[in-house]
Amino acid sequence: MASSRSEQSEQSGRSESARPGPARRASRAKPGYQRLSPDERRGQILKVARRMFTELPYAEVSTAAIARETGVQRGLIHYYFGTKRELFLKVVQHLTATAAVQAPPPDEHLTLPETVELCVDLFLDTAEANAVTWFAALDAEGFGRDPELLRIVHRFRDQTVEHMLAVMRVPEPTETLRAVLRVYSGLAEAATRQWLQDKSLDRDQVRTLLTRSLLSMVTDIAPALERD
Known part of the structure; x- marks a missing residue:
């Protein structure tokens, strides 16, 4: 159906009110259709x-x-x-699903610092390729704070945290560590804005900021919070 x-x-969008002749049919044909x-x-x-x-x-x-x-x-x-809004939501859903699928599988041969660098590089590649769409989604630009759009963004952030835990081979992550990584995702978004929108940092600077911050959060800050 x-x-x-x-x-x-x-077909109705392409039909004419009168039956066209051969010449008219040829002129109506869309190249590459x-x-x-x-x-x-x-x-x-x-x-x-x-x-x-x-x-x-x-x-x-x-x-x-x-x-x-x-x-x-x-x-x-x-x-x-x-509507355009519904199409945009589909685009954002597809974008976040694609980014989630691109998360690399755990590699036991990589050290934790190397794994952190891999995660950050993947994030920066995705952000650079889709900057306008992603920032529009984060800001809910054009149609206010849309609840469905916010659910998509929040779900993506949660999925990103789980992918990071899997890639870094954290066997039994605590809720404290998950919370710390959610805070890190906010830092990553802010740093990306400084790079892609404000132009106050370049990619190498953002990469250094995010890799060192993530490593510190996982190895130092999260354990310190769990001891308190």
């Missing part, structure tokens, strides 16, 4: 939306522009995703 409706939506399954079309739209939300602030992106870039009618964007 959904598949047939989606195909009708695409492909008939895709509903799942493939959703993926194509999501890919274009993610790129546009990454390159531009939320307020400067429209569903009409996304439709033009994708080569579909605007109505198809709304059919698959609803």
Whole structure:
């Protein structure tokens, strides 16, 4: 049912009121247009939306522009995703899921300092590639403090903490250590802003700040808090 409706939506957006002749059909043909399954079309739209939300602030992106870039009618964007807000939430969900999947598996051959450097490098790579979208998500820019968006961000922070614990091979992490790592995630976000938005620090400086801070939090600060 959904598949047939989606195909009708695409066909109706391209139809004309009068039956076109051969020359008119040729002029209407979109170069590079492909008939895709509903799942493939959703993926194509999501890919274009993610790129546009990454390159531009939320307020400067429209569903009409996304439709033009994708080569579909605007109505198809709304059919698959609803409003621009709902599409943006899907983009943020996809971004956080991709970042979570990229977390490296534990490597027993690496020392703790080397593992910490690996975690920080991965975080910086992800932040640099998706800076505009990520900061828009953190600030809930364009539509206020959206509860669903905040749930996505908080869930991602919790997942990031669990990935860090797994990569650093912490066998039985305490709630104190988890809390310390949540505090560290706030530091990481603030440091990234100084690098990518304010330009007051460069990447190497942020890398040094975050690696040394994380190592200190895990080996010194968290144990000291647990002894108190």
